[in-house]
Amino acid sequence: MADKAYSGYLNPKYVPRADLIAAFYLEPAAKVPFEEAAQAVASESSIGTWTPLSTLSKKMKRKLHARVFSLNKRTGIIKIAYPLALFEKGNIPQLLSSVAGNVFGMKEVKNLKLLDINFPNRYIRSFKGPRFGIQGVRHILKVKKRPLLGTIVKPKLGLNERQHAQVALQAWLGGCDLVKDDENLTSMRFNKFEKRVRQTLRLRDKAEKISGERKAYMPNVTAPFSEMMRRAKFVKSLGCEYAMVDIVSVGWSALQDLRDADLGLILHAHRAGHAAFTRNPRHGISMLLIAKLCRLIGFDQLHVGAIVGKMHGGKREVKAIGEEIEDTIIHKGKGHVLSENWLNIKPVLAVCSGGLHPGKIPELVKAMGNDIVIQMGGGVHGHPFGTRHGAIAARQALEATMKGIPLKYATMKHFELAIALRKWG
Amino acid sequence: MADKAYSGYLNPKYVPRADLIAAFYLEPAAKVPFEEAAQAVASESSIGTWTPLSTLSKKMKRKLHARVFSLNKRTGIIKIAYPLALFEKGNIPQLLSSVAGNVFGMKEVKNLKLLDINFPNRYIRSFKGPRFGIQGVRHILKVKKRPLLGTIVKPKLGLNERQHAQVALQAWLGGCDLVKDDENLTSMRFNKFEKRVRQTLRLRDKAEKISGERKAYMPNVTAPFSEMMRRAKFVKSLGCEYAMVDIVSVGWSALQDLRDADLGLILHAHRAGHAAFTRNPRHGISMLLIAKLCRLIGFDQLHVGAIVGKMHGGKREVKAIGEEIEDTIIHKGKGHVLSENWLNIKPVLAVCSGGLHPGKIPELVKAMGNDIVIQMGGGVHGHPFGTRHGAIAARQALEATMKGIPLKYATMKHFELAIALRKWG
Numbered sequence: 001m002a003d004k005a006y007s008g009y010l011n012p013k014y015v016p017r018a019d020l021i022a023a024f025y026l027e028p029a030a031k032v033p034f035e036e037a038a039q040a041v042a043s044e045s046s047i048g049t050w051t052p053l054s055t056l057s058k059k060m061k062r063k064l065h066a067r068v069f070s071l072n073k074r075t076g077i078i079k080i081a082y083p084l085a086l087f088e089k090g091n092i093p094q095l096l097s098s099v100a101g102n103v104f105g106m107k108e109v110k111n112l113k114l115l116d117i118n119f120p121n122r123y124i125r126s127f128k129g130p131r132f133g134i135q136g137v138r139h140i141l142k143v144k145k146r147p148l149l150g151t152i153v154k155p156k157l158g159l160n161e162r163q164h165a166q167v168a169l170q171a172w173l174g175g176c177d178l179v180k181d182d183e184n185l186t187s188m189r190f191n192k193f194e195k196r197v198r199q200t201l202r203l204r205d206k207a208e209k210i211s212g213e214r215k216a217y218m219p220n221v222t223a224p225f226s227e228m229m230r231r232a233k234f235v236k237s238l239g240c241e242y243a244m245v246d247i248v249s250v251g252w253s254a255l256q257d258l259r260d261a262d263l264g265l266i267l268h269a270h271r272a273g274h275a276a277f278t279r280n281p282r283h284g285i286s287m288l289l290i291a292k293l294c295r296l297i298g299f300d301q302l303h304v305g306a307i308v309g310k311m312h313g314g315k316r317e318v319k320a321i322g323e324e325i326e327d328t329i330i331h332k333g334k335g336h337v338l339s340e341n342w343l344n345i346k347p348v349l350a351v352c353s354g355g356l357h358p359g360k361i362p363e364l365v366k367a368m369g370n371d372i373v374i375q376m377g378g379g380v381h382g383h384p385f386g387t388r389h390g391a392i393a394a395r396q397a398l399e400a401t402m403k404g405i406p407l408k409y410a411t412m413k414h415f416e417l418a419i420a421l422r423k424w425g
Numbered sequence: 426m427a428d429k430a431y432s433g434y435l436n437p438k439y440v441p442r443a444d445l446i447a448a449f450y451l452e453p454a455a456k457v458p459f460e461e462a463a464q465a466v467a468s469e470s471s472i473g474t475w476t477p478l479s480t481l482s483k484k485m486k487r488k489l490h491a492r493v494f495s496l497n498k499r500t501g502i503i504k505i506a507y508p509l510a511l512f513e514k515g516n517i518p519q520l521l522s523s524v525a526g527n528v529f530g531m532k533e534v535k536n537l538k539l540l541d542i543n544f545p546n547r548y549i550r551s552f553k554g555p556r557f558g559i560q561g562v563r564h565i566l567k568v569k570k571r572p573l574l575g576t577i578v579k580p581k582l583g584l585n586e587r588q589h590a591q592v593a594l595q596a597w598l599g600g601c602d603l604v605k606d607d608e609n610l611t612s613m614r615f616n617k618f619e620k621r622v623r624q625t626l627r628l629r630d631k632a633e634k635i636s637g638e639r640k641a642y643m644p645n646v647t648a649p650f651s652e653m654m655r656r657a658k659f660v661k662s663l664g665c666e667y668a669m670v671d672i673v674s675v676g677w678s679a680l681q682d683l684r685d686a687d688l689g690l691i692l693h694a695h696r697a698g699h700a701a702f703t704r705n706p707r708h709g710i711s712m713l714l715i716a717k718l719c720r721l722i723g724f725d726q727l728h729v730g731a732i733v734g735k736m737h738g739g740k741r742e743v744k745a746i747g748e749e750i751e752d753t754i755i756h757k758g759k760g761h762v763l764s765e766n767w768l769n770i771k772p773v774l775a776v777c778s779g780g781l782h783p784g785k786i787p788e789l790v791k792a793m794g795n796d797i798v799i800q801m802g803g804g805v806h807g808h809p810f811g812t813r814h815g816a817i818a819a820r821q822a823l824e825a826t827m828k829g830i831p832l833k834y835a836t837m838k839h840f841e842l843a844i845a846l847r848k849w850g
Contacts, residue, residue: 046581047581049580049802050780051782051803054807054808055588055811055812056579056583060583063583064583085614085615088612091611091648093649094611096674096697097698100674101608101609101671101674101698102697104698104704114701154474155480158472158481158482158485158488158489163480184519186519188513189510190510222522223678224516224518225678225679225681225682226682227516246522246526249517249519249525249677250518250678251676252675253647253649253674254679254682255676257679270522272527273521274530275527276702276708276710277702279530284701284709311530311532357476377474378430378478379476381479383479384479386480387479
C-alpha cells in the first residue's frame with residue numbers, strides 16, 4: 001500500500017528552478033528501502049499521505065508534488081524540491097509545518113534531520129530581514145571595526161533590580177559595550193522587569209558619561225505575546241536600543257510580529273533550547289536552518305555558539321552559521337549543504353557566547369572575524385577581583401588581539417588580564 | 426573548575442514542598458561522573474554557570490538554587506527541585522528557557538531528555554486552562570457519549586476553495602462531526618483562507634440541515650501572530666466554533682495570547698513538528714510535557730497520536746498522554762514520571778490521528794476510551810468509493826464499536842464498511 005501512495009515522488013532527472021529546496025539526512029526504518037523512505041518524506045511534506053486518495057487528481061499531483069531529485073545512500077543525504085505554491089509567503093510557521101512537520105514522526109524513517117533549506121528569491125522577498133544588521137548596530141554603538149564586547153548579568157537569577165543595575169554598571173565601566181539579561185530572567189518576584197530596566201538604563205547613562213563610550217542594555221522581553229510587546233515598547237520608551245528574546249521558547253509566530261512591528265529596537269536572539277532538536281546530528285533540525293530563519297525574519301543579532309566554550313558545537317558548524325547570517329552569497333560546502341543568495345537581506349551580527357573568557361578571544365576572533373559580539377558572563381563576573389576587573393581584562397584581551405599582540409605579552413602591561421589568564425589559562 | 430562551580434546542587438535528603446519538579450533522563454558525556462553532570466544541569470537551569478561568580482552570594486544561592494534530590498544511575502533518571510521564585514507565573518517561554526534551555530547543549534551531557542514536570546498548585550493557578558474542555562466541546566456538538574468522528578480534508582494541499590468545501594460536505598454528510606484543514610494549509614495562492622472558510626461554513630450549514638446533526642469546521646489559522654489573530658476573529662465572526670493551530674510551528678508566546686484573547690473559539694492543537702525533539706527517547710523533550718503545557722495554556726483539543734497508525738508513538742506513551750490531559754489527579758507510573766494535581770483546570774479532548782482507518786476504531790476506543798476525537802484523513806478519502814462512503818464506513822465502524830458489535834459482523838449490514846475493511850483490513 002505504502003509503495004503506491006508514495007510512488008512518483010522520486011525524480012533524479014528533475015532540475016529545480018524556482019522551487020524551494022530542502023536537504024535532509026535520512027535513515028530509513030528497518031526493512032524500508034531508502035528510496036521509499038525518501039519518497040514518504042517528500043509525500044508527507046507536500047501533498048500526500050499514507051494511502052492513495054480519491055480526492056487527489058493527477059493534474060493536481062503533477063503541479064504540486066515534491067520531488068526527491070538527489071539521493072545519496074552512502075551519506076544519507078536527500079534533496080527535495082518543493083513547488084513554491086506549497087508555501088504561503090511570509091509565513092514561517094506554515095513553512096515549518098510543511099517541511100519540518102509530520103515527517104519527523106513517520107514510521108518509515110528511523111532518523112531524519114532537516115539540514116538546510118535554499119529559499120528561492122521570490123520567497124526571500126516576502127520577508128524584511130534585519131532592520132539594522134551589522135552596520136546598523138555598529139553605527140548605533142559607534143564601534144567601527146573591532147568585535148563588540150558584551151556580558152550577561154550573572155548570576156542568571158538572584159540579584160534584585162538595584163544589584164542588577166550595579167553589576168551592569170561595573171561591566172560597562174570595565175569596558176563592555178553591551179550588557180544583557182540572561183535567558184531565564186524576565187519579571188521575577190525579586191527583580192521586576194520595569195524597575196530593573198529603569199535602574200539599569202539610568203546607570204547606562206552614567207557609564208556613558210564616565211567612559212565617553214556608547215553603552216547598551218539588552219533587556220529580556222521573553223513572555224506571552226502581548227506582554228512581550230508591552231515590555232518591548234516600554235524599553236523603547238525609556239531610550240533603550242535593544243530587546244532580547246529567547247527565540248526557541250517564544251516561537252516563530254510571535255517573533256515575526258515582533259520584527260514586523262518595527263519598534264526601532266535592535267533585536268537580539270538568544271537560542272536557549274535549540275539543542276533539544278539541533279544537537280543530534282541524525283535527527284531534528286539544524287542550527288544552520290534556525291539561523292537562516294532568524295535572518296529572514298529579521299533579527300539583528302543571533303547567538304551562534306562559541307567554538308571554544310561550555311556548549312556543544314564544533315568550529316566548522318559555528319563558522320558556517322556565522323557565514324550564513326553575515327554573507328550575501330553562500331556557496332555549498334564547509335558546513336553549508338545548500339547555496340543561498342540573500343539578495344538585499346541585511347547581515348546579522350553573530351554573537352559568540354557560552355563559556356568564554358578573555359584567554360579565548362584571540363582564537364575566537366581568528367576563527368570568526370571582527371563582525372561578532374564576544375559575550376562572556378562567567379568569564380567577566382568570575383574574575384577573582386570581580387565584574388569590573390573582569391570586564392577590563394576582557395577589553396584588554398580584545399584590544400591586544402586587534403593589535404596582533406599575543407596575550408602573554410599583553411599581560412605584562414595589564415594585571416587584570418594577567419589575573420584572568422592565571423585563573424582560566 | 427567545573428566541580429567547584431557546580432558543587433552544592435546535589436541533595437538526596439531534600440524533600441520538595443512547593444517546588445517545581447522536573448524529571449530528566451541523563452547520559453553524562455565521556456569521563457564526566459553522573460553526579461557532576463546532574464549538578465551541571467541543575468546549576469545551568471537555575472542560577473549557576475560554568476565558573477564560580479563574584480556576584481553570587483551564599484544567601485542568594487541557598488534561597489534560589491535547584492537541587493538534584495533523586496538520582497538513579499541505572500535508569501538515568503534524575504529529579505530536580507526548583508524553588509518557585511525562579512519562574513515568572515503565567516509565562517511558559519520563561520519556564521522553558523529555564524528548565525528546557527541551555528541544558529540540552531551543555532558539554533557535560535551526552536544526552537538529556539526532559540521527561541516530565543510537576544507543576545505546584547500556585548504555578549498552575551496562574552493559567553486559565555481550556556475554556557471548553559471535553560464537556561464544553563461535547564455540549565456544543567451535542568454528542569454525549571461516543572467519540573467524535575473527524576476528518577482532515579485531503580490532499581493536504583491542491584484543492585481550491587470550492588473543492589475543499591465540497592470534500593468537507595461529503596465528509597459531514599457521510600457522518601463526520603468535525604472537518605479540519607491540514608497542518609500546512611493556511612492561505613495559499615490556489616486556496617485563500619477567507620474564501621475557503623466562507624464556502625466551507627456555507628456547506629457546513631447545509632450539512633447540518635440535511636443530517637440534522639451538529640457539524641463543525643476547524644480552519645487552520647497558523648500564521649504570524651497578528652495575522653493569526655485576524656484569521657481567528659474572522660472565522661468567529663462567521664459563526665465558526667473552532668480554530669486550529671500548529672502549536673510547535675507557531676510557538677508558546679503566540680499560543681498563550683491566542684488563548685488569553687478568549688475569542689470564544691474551541692482551540693484545536695495540531696502538533697506537527699513535535700517529533701523533531703520528542704521522538705528520541707534519550708534527548709529532547711517528551712510529548713507528555715508538551716501535552717501538559719497545552720492543557721495549562723488552555724487548548725481544548727490536542728493531537729496525541731494514534732497508537733495504531735502511520736506515526737511513531739507506542740500505546741503506553743499515547744495512553745499516558747491521554748490520561749495526563751483528561752484526568753484531574755495523575756499518579757506516577759504507566760508512562761507518567763511525575764504525579765500531578767490539575768486542580769480546576771479542565772480536561773482536554775485527546776485527538777487520535779495519523780494513519781487511522783475504520784478497521785482500527787475498536788482497538789483505538791478500547792485503549793483510549795470514549796473521550797477522544799477519532800480523526801482520519803486517508804482512512805476516509807482513500808475509500809475506493811470516495812469521501813462520503815469513507816465517512817459512512819468510519820461512522821458505521823464507530824457505531825458498531827459503541828454497541829460492542831465486532832466489525833466483521835457489522836460488515837454484513839454495512840457495505841461501505843465492508844469495502845473499507847477489504848481495502849485496509
